[in-house]
Amino acid sequence: MPPQRATVIGLGLSGALLALSLNRYSSTIPTIYELRASPSTLGGAINLTPPVSRILDSLGLLAAAKEIAFETKEISIFSLRSGAKLGALPFIDEETGHTSLRIERALLLELLIRALDEAGVQVVFGKRLEGVREVEDGRVAAVFADGGEVESELLFGCDGIHSLVRGAYVEPDRKATYSGLSSAYGFSATPEGLIGKEGFEGTAVASGMRGSVIVSYCGPRKEKVFVGAVMEVKAPDADRDGWRGKGAMGTEAKKELVERFGGGDPVFKAVVEGVEEWSFFPVWVLPNGGTYWRGRTVLVGDAAHAGPPGGEGAALAMEDAVVLGRLVGKAEEEGAAVEAVFRRYDELRRERVTENYTRASARWEGAKNRSWLFQKTMELFMWAFLMVWWNKREWGFEYDAANVELGGKL
Known part of the structure; x- marks a missing residue:
C-alpha cells in the first residue's frame, strides 16, 4: 500500500491521536474534519x-x-x-x-492540537458529515452538509458514540441506547x-x-x-x-x-x-460486538465500541489510534491492501474491547441506586x-x- 491521503472525521482525543500516529508511523497524510466551529470544551x-x-x-x-x-x-x-x-x-x-x-479533557485536547500543528496536520472546522460513498480508483468520499466532498484513500470515523460515519455508512442499524x-x-x-x-x-x-x-x-x-x-x-x-x-x-x-x-x-x-x-x-452505550469497518472506512474509539461507564473508553480509543497508525505504516512497507489493515485491526482490538465491556458492565451496577x-x-x-x-x-x-x-x- 503506497502512501495515501486519509480523511479523519472528528477532532476528539481519538481523531487527534490517530492523525499524530499516522504522521509518526506512516507516510499517509491525514486531514481532520470537525463538526464544531472550534475545539470542544465538553468533558471533565x-x-x-x-x-x-x-x-x-x-x-x-x-x-x-x-x-x-x-x-x-x-x-x-x-x-x-x-x-x-x-x-x-x-x-x-x-x-x-x-x-x-x-x-x-479540554487541556489534553489542547496539548494534542498543538502537537498536530507542529506536525503540520491540517484541521478543518465547521464540517458536518452527511454521507460516505465508495468511488472508483480505490477511494472513498466524505460528503458534507455544505455540499462539499472530499475524496481520499482512507476514511477514519473518530466521531464518537453518535457517529455519523457509522450511521451513514459502516453500520446504520447499530444505534446507541441510554x-x-x-x-x-x-x-x-x-x-x-x-x-x-x-x-x-x-x-x-x-x-x-x-x-x-x-x-x-x-x-x-x-x-x-x-x-x-x-x-x-x-x-x-x-x-x-x-x-x-x-x-x-x-x-x-x-x-x-x-x-x-x-x-x-x-x-x-x-x-x-x-x-x-x-x-x-x-x-x-453501543451494543457489544458490531462491525468496525466497511470498504475503505473504519471506526475508531467510541464510534466503534462505546461501552458502559467506567470502561476506560478514552484509553481504548487512544489505543485504537496508535494500533491503526502502526498498521497503516506496516501495510505501506509490505504493499498490503487496505482491507488487510482493517481486518488485522479488528483482530487485534476486538478481544480487549470485549473483555473491557464485560468488566465495565459488571462494575457499573455499583453506580445504581441500592x-x-x-x-x-x-x-x-x-x-x-x-x-x-x-x-x-x-x-x-x-x-x-x-x-x-x-x-x-x-
Missing part, C-alpha cells in the same frame, strides 16, 4: 491509565501532559455513609513506573478539610446508596478539585450530548447533588457544595472486590499500544 477531568501514559511517552508528550495533570498512583475507596476508607486501587505500572494521570445512568461533573477550589483527610491520596471514589462520586485533584498544584458523579436517572429529555446547569436549574441540580452525595462525611459534602456550576451528560442493606454489605466485602481487581490489574496496565505485536504479514 478524565483518568488516563498507565497504557495511555506509555502512549504519550512514545509520542514525546508525557512530560507536557504531566505539567497539566495530577499523577494518580492509587484511587482510594470511601464510604459516603461513614466517611471511612474501605481500601484502595493501585494505578501504577510497577514494572515501568508509568502512573495514571487525572487531566482535564444506559440508565448520567454523569454530572464540576470543579471546586480545594477545601481545607480535604488536604488533611486521612487516607486521601489525591483521588478517591466515595460510594453511597444513590450512586458514586469521584473527587480528585486535576493539576500538579492541587489547587482545584474535579468532582464527578454517576447516578441512576430517568431517560434524558435534554440534549443527548449534555448540558450545563445554570440559573434556577443549576440551583436545583446542586441541591439534589448535595442531597445525594453529601452523605455523613463533612469533607465530601464540602467538596460537592463547592462546585459552582455542574455539567450533565447522559451515558450512552438499598441500605446492599450498601452495607458491599462495604463489608469491599476487600473481596479489591482482591479480585488486584489479581486482574495486569490485564489492563501491561498493554502497550506502541509496541504490541502486530502479527505476521498482512
Whole structure:
C-alpha cells in the first residue's frame, strides 16, 4: 500500500491521536474534519491509565501532559455513609513506573492540537458529515452538509458514540441506547478539610446508596478539585450530548447533588457544595460486538465500541489510534491492501474491547441506586472486590499500544 491521503472525521482525543500516529508511523497524510466551529470544551477531568501514559511517552508528550495533570498512583475507596476508607486501587505500572494521570479533557485536547500543528496536520472546522460513498480508483468520499466532498484513500470515523460515519455508512442499524445512568461533573477550589483527610491520596471514589462520586485533584498544584458523579436517572429529555446547569436549574441540580452525595462525611459534602456550576451528560452505550469497518472506512474509539461507564473508553480509543497508525505504516512497507489493515485491526482490538465491556458492565451496577442493606454489605466485602481487581490489574496496565505485536504479514 503506497502512501495515501486519509480523511479523519472528528477532532476528539481519538481523531487527534490517530492523525499524530499516522504522521509518526506512516507516510499517509491525514486531514481532520470537525463538526464544531472550534475545539470542544465538553468533558471533565478524565483518568488516563498507565497504557495511555506509555502512549504519550512514545509520542514525546508525557512530560507536557504531566505539567497539566495530577499523577494518580492509587484511587482510594470511601464510604459516603461513614466517611471511612474501605481500601484502595493501585494505578501504577510497577514494572515501568508509568502512573495514571487525572487531566482535564479540554487541556489534553489542547496539548494534542498543538502537537498536530507542529506536525503540520491540517484541521478543518465547521464540517458536518452527511454521507460516505465508495468511488472508483480505490477511494472513498466524505460528503458534507455544505455540499462539499472530499475524496481520499482512507476514511477514519473518530466521531464518537453518535457517529455519523457509522450511521451513514459502516453500520446504520447499530444505534446507541441510554444506559440508565448520567454523569454530572464540576470543579471546586480545594477545601481545607480535604488536604488533611486521612487516607486521601489525591483521588478517591466515595460510594453511597444513590450512586458514586469521584473527587480528585486535576493539576500538579492541587489547587482545584474535579468532582464527578454517576447516578441512576430517568431517560434524558435534554440534549443527548449534555448540558450545563445554570440559573434556577443549576440551583436545583446542586441541591439534589448535595442531597445525594453529601452523605455523613463533612469533607465530601464540602467538596460537592463547592462546585459552582455542574455539567450533565447522559451515558450512552453501543451494543457489544458490531462491525468496525466497511470498504475503505473504519471506526475508531467510541464510534466503534462505546461501552458502559467506567470502561476506560478514552484509553481504548487512544489505543485504537496508535494500533491503526502502526498498521497503516506496516501495510505501506509490505504493499498490503487496505482491507488487510482493517481486518488485522479488528483482530487485534476486538478481544480487549470485549473483555473491557464485560468488566465495565459488571462494575457499573455499583453506580445504581441500592438499598441500605446492599450498601452495607458491599462495604463489608469491599476487600473481596479489591482482591479480585488486584489479581486482574495486569490485564489492563501491561498493554502497550506502541509496541504490541502486530502479527505476521498482512
